[in-house]
Amino acid sequence: MIFNNHLPITKQVDRRILRRLFRMIGRYLNQNNSPDTPVLHYLEPDNLKKRMDLTIGEAGMDNEWLVKILRKYLRYSVRTTHRNFSNQLFSAFNFPSFIGEIIATLTNTTMATYEAAPLGTLIEQEIIDKMNRLIGFKTEDNPADGIMVPGGSYANLMGLMCARYKAVPETKEKGINGIQFRAFVSDEAHYSFKKMMNVLGLGTNALTEIPSDEHGRIKTDLLENAIKQSLKRGEKPFFIGATAGTTVYGAFDPFREMAAIARKYNLWLHVDGAWGGTLLLYKNKKSKELLDGIQLADSFTWDAHKMMGVPLYASFFLCKHDGLMHQCNAVQGAEYLFHSTENTAFDTGPKSLQCGRRVDALKVWLAWKFYGDKGYHDMITDLYSKVNYLKKLINQNPWFELINDPQYFNVCFRVVHPKIDIDLNEINLEIRERLFKSGNYFTNYSVSKSGTVFFRLIVNPNSTKNDYRNFLNKVIGMTEAILKEKYLPDSSARVFD
Numbered sequence: 001m002i003f004n005n006h007l008p009i010t011k012q013v014d015r016r017i018l019r020r021l022f023r024m025i026g027r028y029l030n031q032n033n034s035p036d037t038p039v040l041h042y043l044e045p046d047n048l049k050k051r052m053d054l055t056i057g058e059a060g061m062d063n064e065w066l067v068k069i070l071r072k073y074l075r076y077s078v079r080t081t082h083r084n085f086s087n088q089l090f091s092a093f094n095f096p097s098f099i100g101e102i103i104a105t106l107t108n109t110t111m112a113t114y115e116a117a118p119l120g121t122l123i124e125q126e127i128i129d130k131m132n133r134l135i136g137f138k139t140e141d142n143p144a145d146g147i148m149v150p151g152g153s154y155a156n157l158m159g160l161m162c163a164r165y166k167a168v169p170e171t172k173e174k175g176i177n178g179i180q181f182r183a184f185v186s187d188e189a190h191y192s193f194k195k196m197m198n199v200l201g202l203g204t205n206a207l208t209e210i211p212s213d214e215h216g217r218i219k220t221d222l223l224e225n226a227i228k229q230s231l232k233r234g235e236k237p238f239f240i241g242a243t244a245g246t247t248v249y250g251a252f253d254p255f256r257e258m259a260a261i262a263r264k265y266n267l268w269l270h271v272d273g274a275w276g277g278t279l280l281l282y283k284n285k286k287s288k289e290l291l292d293g294i295q296l297a298d299s300f301t302w303d304a305h306k307m308m309g310v311p312l313y314a315s316f317f318l319c320k321h322d323g324l325m326h327q328c329n330a331v332q333g334a335e336y337l338f339h340s341t342e343n344t345a346f347d348t349g350p351k352s353l354q355c356g357r358r359v360d361a362l363k364v365w366l367a368w369k370f371y372g373d374k375g376y377h378d379m380i381t382d383l384y385s386k387v388n389y390l391k392k393l394i395n396q397n398p399w400f401e402l403i404n405d406p407q408y409f410n411v412c413f414r415v416v417h418p419k420i421d422i423d424l425n426e427i428n429l430e431i432r433e434r435l436f437k438s439g440n441y442f443t444n445y446s447v448s449k450s451g452t453v454f455f456r457l458i459v460n461p462n463s464t465k466n467d468y469r470n471f472l473n474k475v476i477g478m479t480e481a482i483l484k485e486k487y488l489p490d491s492s493a494r495v496f497d
């Protein structure tokens, strides 16, 4: 049996390949559950290139090659759904969304118009409505709006664009026209804001980064001062970017205070909840406290590909002001695409920056429908319990130091030596490097404003408390080894019981 409707038509793919590939996927997923499976096989680029012929030739390859090469690809790719992967803000395998991704590709269409993606359009709208209700943007009197975009960085761009349009609508046609715009975020905000200032032609220097406090929350008195200074200089402040769940510390800015400042100076308030938005599904007073005041914002970024476990990308830009995205983005010249039919009102293309847009909504919807709000609430409950466990282990061992009290799922800590004065940055970097190269654990590190190197471990839905205990033991073992090799030939470290 062969698939007969594929490209190029001169080549045939054996139908049995599908069954073989799905069996391979099943094996791969099972392996991810075993702590004995390496998270990665790290190779230097030159070495990696030697393992696989990457060149594209004249003749093409056969069916058997397809299976072999995909097996190899899986072998040398980082297993981000492995229980010991805690490097990025995404992890864990989500079966409904995995299938949703495949089906979206199978039915490959564009979300630009309702007629090309009827169900995709309605599904996306349903999720946007739900998210807007959770945030508090959508009420009986306010429909609110939103769109899926390729990444949280892009959603932050949409926030900046809508804010600039709201402040000076003529920028859409005339550009910035000499206006010295100014935007404000904290020094813990995601770097995408800076990139997007460049994209919008405002310049990275027009973004002021306000210092944050010891918890990673923006200092609102400094924010207000900076706005006053900008006004004094004759600039046009237009945007405040708050963060719900900062990238490094998982901190939540004081949204209510920021909203009051935004209102006072008539600025747009955008909340970057790429990482922390999913906390809205946690029915606990902690989420109410951390997210207090978000409904007062004008727009919101929410990445379902982070905490919700949906494959990249699954990002939402949510806007309180219905119709504004359309005004800001719609242009003439697309008559070939946007016909006036009875369902034109459902076309999402005009309010989007993209033309072709994937049906990313399907994978989010399948996962959310499958697990329900409760599934995510339970997952978050479990994650907090693992955070508390890790915190306890770290606090009770004099070889470790917590960098801050985690509010979310970023556990930041470092190895210290209780007695001896050694270069801790060097040791922490070396431990991280050895862990990574061993292939057993993949955990990230960062550097504080004062130059302290520390681990940033993102707690993983797949992992167990025992995995974290083993991880810390491994870190201690490596510390011992490094100390013995390099600093203290006769040191003895305390290991967990």
Ligand SMILES: Cc1ncc(COP(=O)(O)O)c(C=O)c1O
Binding pocket: 089, 150, 151, 152, 153, 154, 190, 192, 243, 245, 246, 247, 272, 274, 275, 303, 315
């Ligand atoms: C707080 C925050 N905002 C935005 C982003 C960017 O999201 P994306 O990687 O989807 O572009 C990140 C990425 O880690 C983030 O942590």
